Amino acid sequence: MGVRARGRGRLTSVVPSPRHTGLWRQPDFLKLWVGQTVSELCSRITRDGLPLVAVLVLGASPGQMGALAASAALPVLTIGLFAGAWVDRLRRRPLMIVTDLVRALILLSVPLAAAFGFLDMSLLYAVVLFSSICTVLFDSAYHAYLPTLVTREHLIEGNSRLALSSSLAEVLGPGLAGVLVQALTAPVAILVDSLSFVVSAFSLAAIRQPETMPAAPAERQPIGHEIIEGLAAVWHEPALRALALSSGTRSFFGNFIGVLYALYAIRELGFGAAALGLTIAMGGVGDLLGALLAQPAVQRFGLRRTLIGATLLGGLISLLVPLARGPLGLAIAMLMTSQLLGDGLRSIFSIHEISLRQAITPDRLLGRVSASMNLTAGGIGPLGALVGGFLGGALGIRPTLALAALGGGILSAFWLLRLPATVDDENH
Template sequence: MAGKTTLTGDFKKLWLALSVSLMGSEITVLALPLIAALTLEVSAFEMGLLAAVGQLPFLLCSLPAGVLIDRLPRRPVLITTDIGSALLLLTVPLSIPFGGPVYLQLCAVAFGIGTFSVISEVAHYAYVPTLVGREHLTASNSRLQVSHSASAAAGPGLGGILVQLLSAPLTFLIDAVSFLTSAVLLRSIRSPEPPPDTANPSPSLRHSLLIGLRTLFSHRLLRPIILEGATAVFFESGLLAIYVLYATRELGLSPLTIGLVFAAGGLGAIPGALLARWAGNRYGIGPAIIGGWFLAGLAGLLVPLAGGPLPLIIATLATGKALGALTDTVANIHQWSLRQAVTPDHLAGRVTASQRFIVYGTGAIGALTAGALGSTIGLRPTLLLCALGCLAAPLIALLSPLRHLHKQPTTAPTTMDTAVDTVTNTTP
């Protein structure tokens, strides 16, 4: 079928739509905390709270979103969330004539964008397997990850320039336009989606939610990924929540310099996306996932250790970003593909939503915790604790059957039991 080859015209449209929206989003990822740190001069706790509010939708909305996505066509959902995100972002520059933005408005925008992002990501991960087929998942996800990496490379640097030249609030216009462009591209996709599975509808919302959670925790390979991911994201979100505050107030970096440091992460992620297949073939899928996570945690230690002359500080932070992004990208491509490959289509939304709820939901708690710690023991000690937590997290996966997985399954399971059998047959 036309929709089952990796580089069909419709896949290219999806790829381009994601690339455009990601570029704008990476600009906003830097602009939002810069407004808080430089314009509003918030405290470490307020910075952590802002980051936590942005991730709170993962706790509140992920599971209901999964049920919704499994009952609806995915493409219209993606279009709707793009339009909603654009309208919400426009409120920031529109508030300038009225003395805004203010801190509470930033929290509201962060929460709203987070909510749309949760729904969009669940729909996106559920949509890709139906568009390209399971046999092309690793190749397709590698291409999509290149977009993540390229936007992460160019977006923050561009964001730093725009913040320096135009002010942070006006940079939100760029992100709004990117979401509207993405919606137009998604609207042009013509491949029909398989109809949602309505033959055996779940008797209740609660039962539907439990199916997704039980699917994750009953699978011997997905369970360690979820547990490791939740632990790592708790500490990583804490580190990122106060990163900009640390960079501006303790290290004295400008918005442009911070943007360039973040861009180094994107540059490092690009070869990670290109090397993912080689790493999986050379070392096995499980070892590539675990090793990538461990090296990314090791790179995180460079953040609190940065010091000395300004060029050395910049080089240390940029190296940490680049190395962490490269190795984390290799791990994430394979763990995304594994989850997609072993999940039946009619459970794709709920399984992805459950993963988002557990893994990224802990990020809200981690960000708030880091903000509170940063206000009491200081920013650098808090960053060191977060980095050590990221480094220790892969031990969970190392002590699990995941370390023995060498190949990705390629057959489409119809039930989770079938999926488990498929994976078992690929493991020595």
């Protein structure tokens, strides 16, 4: 039943049946899950803590804060495809361990620099840039590694469990970050995240399941040829092409909302900082619910309908944002509902999109395909932010947010209609 994958030379299903459960009882998967749960939770400390170091400790200007954000985004655009090729040339687990340990050392430089009095913005730029490079490498290896750790019929369960960790971190992480920054100061709080990468590295090192060896150096093509092979694999595989086009469209329109959301909530709806923060926090709760409902959804509706339905419904629910008006309480309720349901549907889509990608991609191409898909979404995102900002000024914020909801829902779902019928559950 489900998608028939050829990555390991045998037919397998990506859609789980109720009897295909039990990753909680698989020791090696639990080691991966525990390490990533700790790392995800503590990474929120750095995400929130580094900007606070820049603002509170170093008095950063708006331009410097923009440069700090750009330092984090630059590696995705510049080395993403190379990272995918390197991942396919190397064993994934050792690469993940090395990048975890390097990130631990990089982040350790912040509290050390603060303690010895040489912390400045140039160091923060370097910390963000090099830790982001490691993150690009880790993430490419991470998504390519899971299919070697669990069987293909367990992919959705595995991705759901790992997404659950990320969702819990999104709900609990900001509060933990705030407490630690308040109690320890921002630079010292980042030490906790540094230690979490050590925990992640040790959890990966404890995994005993052997990993498939990559191709021997003599069998490799030039890296440029391998990058093109990864891009071609996405374009020539109908399911991957549909997912890439849909994700790129969603990223383009989603960045309209990302740019305008806070401005709209504060200036047009009259939200205060607390109301805005609580509203955004509902997205973390939605992610958590989506991770819990991902498996039941695909078992009930099938994979193809789940992907299309989550995209369409997510777009329609996003219309609650531009439609919000009236008393402040009503507006808050509408935006909270949008965050809760919209992020929940996005989580369901993401889990199944990654699982489908892993199921139909041969092992030797997993890193490159993952990097190519990430570049499709990440590369078009900044363009969407620019266009959204321009249209917000030219048309008004409400019409632009309505356009974002419709485009992100209807146009993204249009590409998914091109998914082959074979991706659906044959029992539905």
